[in-house]
Amino acid sequence: MESRDTAALMREPTPEGRFGRFGGRFLPEALVPACQELEAAFRAAWADPAFHDEYLGILAANGRPTPVSECRRLSERLGVRVLLKREDLTHTGSHKINNVIGQALLTRRMGKTRVVAETGAGQHGVAAATAAAMFGFECVIYMGEVDVERQALNVFRMKLLGAEVVPVGSGSRTLKDAINEAFRDWVSSVETTHYLLGSVTGPHPYPWMIRELQRVIGDEARGQCRAILGGADPDYVVACVGGGSNAAGTFAGFVDTGARLVGVEPAGGAAVGRGIPGVVHGSLSQLLQDEHGQIIEAHSVSAGLDYPGVGPEHAHLADVGRAVYVPAADEEVLAALRLLATTEGIIPALEPAHAVAWVIRAAGTDALPTGSTVLITMSGRGDKDAEHVMGMLDAG
Amino acid sequence: MSVPEPGFLERHLRERRAAGAKLLVPYVTGGLGPRWTEVLEAMAAAGADAIEVGIPFSDPVMDGPTIQEASQRALELGATPTAILDAVDAVDAGVPLVAMTYYNIVYRGGHRRFAHALSGNGVSGAIVPDIPLEELDPWARAAESEGVETVLLAAPVTPDDRLALICERSHGFVYGVSAMGITGERQSLAASAGVMAKRLKAHTDKPVLLGFGISTPAHAVEACAEADGVVVASALMRRLLDGASPDQIGSAVAGFRQALDAG
Numbered sequence: 061m062e063s064r065d066t067a068a069l070m071r072e073p074t075p076e077g078r079f080g081r082f083g084g085r086f087l088p089e090a091l092v093p094a095c096q097e098l099e100a101a102f103r104a105a106w107a108d109p110a111f112h113d114e115y116l117g118i119l120a121a122n123g124r125p126t127p128v129s130e131c132r133r134l135s136e137r138l139g140v141r142v143l144l145k146r147e148d149l150t151h152t153g154s155h156k157i158n159n160v161i162g163q164a165l166l167t168r169r170m171g172k173t174r175v176v177a178e179t180g181a182g183q184h185g186v187a188a189a190t191a192a193a194m195f196g197f198e199c200v201i202y203m204g205e206v207d208v209e210r211q212a213l214n215v216f217r218m219k220l221l222g223a224e225v226v227p228v229g230s231g232s233r234t235l236k237d238a239i240n241e242a243f244r245d246w247v248s249s250v251e252t253t254h255y256l257l258g259s260v261t262g263p264h265p266y267p268w269m270i271r272e273l274q275r276v277i278g279d280e281a282r283g284q285c286r287a288i289l290g291g292a293d294p295d296y297v298v299a300c301v302g303g304g305s306n307a308a309g310t311f312a313g314f315v316d317t318g319a320r321l322v323g324v325e326p327a328g329g330a331a332v333g334r335g336i337p338g339v340v341h342g343s344l345s346q347l348l349q350d351e352h353g354q355i356i357e358a359h360s361v362s363a364g365l366d367y368p369g370v371g372p373e374h375a376h377l378a379d380v381g382r383a384v385y386v387p388a389a390d391e392e393v394l395a396a397l398r399l400l401a402t403t404e405g406i407i408p409a410l411e412p413a414h415a416v417a418w419v420i421r422a423a424g425t426d427a428l429p430t431g432s433t434v435l436i437t438m439s440g441r442g443d444k445d446a447e448h449v450m451g452m453l454d455a456g
Numbered sequence: 457m458s459v460p461e462p463g464f465l466e467r468h469l470r471e472r473r474a475a476g477a478k479l480l481v482p483y484v485t486g487g488l489g490p491r492w493t494e495v496l497e498a499m500a501a502a503g504a505d506a507i508e509v510g511i512p513f514s515d516p517v518m519d520g521p522t523i524q525e526a527s528q529r530a531l532e533l534g535a536t537p538t539a540i541l542d543a544v545d546a547v548d549a550g551v552p553l554v555a556m557t558y559y560n561i562v563y564r565g566g567h568r569r570f571a572h573a574l575s576g577n578g579v580s581g582a583i584v585p586d587i588p589l590e591e592l593d594p595w596a597r598a599a600e601s602e603g604v605e606t607v608l609l610a611a612p613v614t615p616d617d618r619l620a621l622i623c624e625r626s627h628g629f630v631y632g633v634s635a636m637g638i639t640g641e642r643q644s645l646a647a648s649a650g651v652m653a654k655r656l657k658a659h660t661d662k663p664v665l666l667g668f669g670i671s672t673p674a675h676a677v678e679a680c681a682e683a684d685g686v687v688v689a690s691a692l693m694r695r696l697l698d699g700a701s702p703d704q705i706g707s708a709v710a711g712f713r714q715a716l717d718a719g
């Protein structure tokens with residue numbers, strides 16, 4: 061374990077893009093100049109108050125700030141006080157909008173006119189297609205064939221928004237392969253095209269930049285929680301982790317408080333929990349891989365978490381002990397989705413249902429003692445999963 | 457095969473160039489079929505100046521459909537880095553061999569152990585396209601201490617200051633990417649190819665080879681108007697995937713050889 065000086069955590073990475081021993085920029089030379097250009101554009105924009113005004117102004121027109129709501133019936137049932145940060149109430153229905161608006165503004169600043177993106181659950185694809193429509197960019201979304209099938213509604217939404225959706229049939233035909241294909245497009249098109257990556261993964265500056273673009277979740281929630289809790293911070297802050305963007309944005313608002321930070325990974329894709337350091341998609345992080353270095357396919361009921369890697373900053377937060385990462389299994393996720401629906405009238409996406417599942421499992425144990433206050437980031441709404449969940453509940 | 461003499465790759469290519477030859481470096485995916493080492497031997501016999509041996513990776517982001525398929529098939533057939541290097545060790549190609557893989561394979565094996573496994577099994581050089589200059593040191597140190605020559609890639613968008621560093625730190629040869637994009641066959645040689653080679657030649661007297669999209673002997677000849685040689689991969693691997701025998705791959709390589717020799 062390194063120093064637990066939390067004041068130094070979740071700041072800028074080193075010039076090489078390192079968070080502790082993780083991160084970096086592991087890319088072919090052909091893409092290095094584009095990452096340097098993006099880094100320079102982001103640095104300049106993030107230091108420019110006019111950029112923040114425009115970014116926050118657009119987010120305000122798309123549902124921000126999102127509320128923090130109390131879960132009275134669920135809290136009573138679990139014996140812990142549950143608050144939800146409602147990213148599900150944004151335009152397009154998930155936290156992904158925060159990131160894409162920021163990157164669309166950067167795309168325009170760099171003078172590029174085309175964006176490519178990967179998507180798993182389709183939420184990032186829908187958000188990217190939405191931003192592309194707003195800014196008039198050409199937009200191509202890569203999506204694994206397995207996900208095209210299980211998130212059919214989002215495929216249709218992306219097409220309605222004017223994006224081209226390219227099904228990816230290689231490898232595991234899920235998110236990891238969609239990312240491969242997006243990189244392949246980008247290396248051929250980099251002069252006109254920005255790769256609008258969807259999570260805190262990838263080469264420097266993406267993990268840092270996307271955490272910063274998502275920190276609006278945590279920054280808002282911190283003030284909102286203090287208002288609700290009489291000036292106190294929650295005891296626990298919980299978010300699901302695929303690549304880790306909603307968790308990183310949430311944690312960024314609480315890393316310097318006393319709150320315990322908990323990332324919930326799918327049991328079949330627990331990169332922090334069960335991974336080994338390795339390099340894929342441009343950064344060094346914890347990674348599910350075999351003894352030879354071949355990437356192992358993740359397996360999760362949730363397309364958005366079906367990824368064998370994780371953002372490098374999460375690997376670092378785990379390394380230094382500032383956050384813990386715990387698994388949730390498919391069955392308990394489905395049960396959690398139902399419980400939240402029937403007690404609170406909120407149908408969560410399968411991804412944040414992982415965070416809810418851990419809270420349900422841990423409540424009343426040493427991991428989450430009775431009487432604690434817990435903030436969960438409700439990263440997205442469940443509409444996209446309705447058909448898929450219907451099938452599973454019928455079958456099971 | 458015994459441990460290659462340090463610097464074998466670059467020395468051999470320089471000698472061949474000095475003798476007036478254009479350099480031909482074909483590629484074979486390690487573990488692609490039971491006869492892949494015969495393919496390697498056939499390439500050597502057909503006049504290859506060095507041979508690239510792919511160590512397949514599950515997620516080859518720089519590769520187009522042909523090498524993706526070749527990699528996936530080899531992995532399905534049980535290819536591992538160790539098995540490929542063991543098989544290479546049993547072959548006496550007579551020309552330098554260069555391993556081509558992705559960084560996670562190296563990282564997982566351990567820099568020093570991987571470098572040692574290359575040289576210990578008769579492999580002179582290594583190409584790892586997803587290690588850019590900024591991340592090169594740990595691998596470069598291990599490779600140098602084991603006498604492995606690391607070939608670096610440059611791309612058409614690489615600015616001059618980086619190009620100079622790439623030329624300085626590349627060993628064996630300098631690999632110019634002929635066009636922005638991934639590996640795979642193309643109809644014609646990209647216009648960027650000649651410019652790429654010219655820019656590299658202005659920075660270095662190390663052998664400069666062009667690769668990516670060199671699909672026909674005519675492309676190879678055209679590329680060698682500026683470059684010292686070519687790397688040919690997808691055009692050969694497509695034939696192998698389509699069922700070509702080692703002899704047939706040898707004939708294809710001989711076709712490139714003859715065209716280059718005829719100029």
Ligand SMILES: Cc1ncc(COP(=O)(O)O)c(C=O)c1O
Pocket residue numbers: 154155180181182183184258259260300301302303304305306307363364365409411412439440441
């Ligand atoms: C609603 C929702 N939450 C979470 C995720 C996972 O992404 P991340 O870990 O980057 O927040 C996704 C990804 O598609 C999603 O759609």
